[in-house]
Amino acid sequence: MKYLNSDNPMLVSGSAASVFDPDLAKLPAVASQLDFARHQAEVPVHVHRKGQLIVSLRGAVTCTADDRIWIVPPDCGVWIPGGVRHSARATGNARLIYLFVEPGAARLPEDCCTLSISPMIREMVYRLAREGADYLPDSHAARLARVVLDELVEMPRERFSLPISNNSKIRAIADALTLEPSDRSTMGEWAKRVAMSERSLARLMIRDTGLTFGRWRQKLQLVVALRELASGATVQNVAAELGYDSVNAFITMFKKALGSTPAQYFAQRRATMVQSQEARSATH
Template structure:
């Protein structure tokens, strides 16, 4: 496979090839990554530090054993230290990773999507301008303290898809991830996995915390965020998800996030593109 940069994907480096986070002794540090230069997928791994994955352009999917997250603009996925996770970036992704030493701030103990204010975003990008091997000074230390204070204040957003290890839920998840336009009902899926509709309904809530209808809408939302962030049109996404019209898809999107796709992604304008080094 050839990437947009013209390089073979096999020739691209891991984004951690030039910097091992666990080798650095810093309260917090940040890096900025253009994934045209790195492998899009970072396989299952973990860090000693907590990690905030922030999308500057495009999108990235983060997976743990409990859930799947899409990182849209103005948000970041917080992954506490020691949690196994994998990342899959879209081909146009520009990301920033912020690493925070355990105990340096009162951050969530579970993975979650955090809103990222414009001020916090700029502080993280300023820190990313500092070389990772920089010894630090009082100015940078003050920046880190204020940045962490701001990060702790960020609200949690409901932009994850609960996962399950149950084989029957996994079978449904795999099928709908492969073909999200599949509109089979709960009764149809119950027959498919050899269960009664009542038993599957109960199992879905037990395993994911959501009814089947809400879980499928959340799956559609997660997929839509990823595809829209990578440049797909609303018309194409609505068709791929099996909606009768773009209007029906926009109604679902607005109900979930309180705004239309166009307004939601308006923050990805040129003035919010990653700054050149």
């Protein structure tokens, strides 16, 4: 089956990108559910006319778009406007919902971002995914789609991304560290691998990402850690995957970066979303 709107026209079996072409539907919004146990876990670079919201029901996914790596944590979704080239990598247990939005159908952001997703929106998108891409304009599904878009516009942005720039050398380091986050090579060692001097790599990092190499690598590890923790991995396993000598060392890094331990962080996010939903319900 052919990748839809992919840069690579070769035939690939089992790709999640080959399930259906959202651009064939002219409806304001259509949704599709994907279980990555049945598909390849990596979706290559592709582009489509419609904007796309990626929401995780189970497991976790990271996306590369707009020169950044984006994570889809619990109760959030990554919004990718139409026309933006992107790829995705999901954990093997991932179960995702894609919401495709026709350009101009809603006042959604013009750039990539992570949006908070209320339980109500998640359930409505899940319901819309069962309607397919051919519902009638005056149907219940059409009204449901309109409510989903209206609610999405009100959702606040979150900050779950890592700058990687369009520089091939930084992308190569990001790809390698994403696949092997426990790699503790120094900046000098990475500079040799990408055929640069250490000083040149340091300047390139600051210029293209706004971060030193050490801060940038720590943010990448946080992205990986959040993805794996969201997929159900234990703190012990994540600490080991990232190359930490002890669980306490990993928790200390996590708390210093995000202000709470992993357990506290996810508990606070769940509580915040419940409170937000209750507050919104009270005003309607």
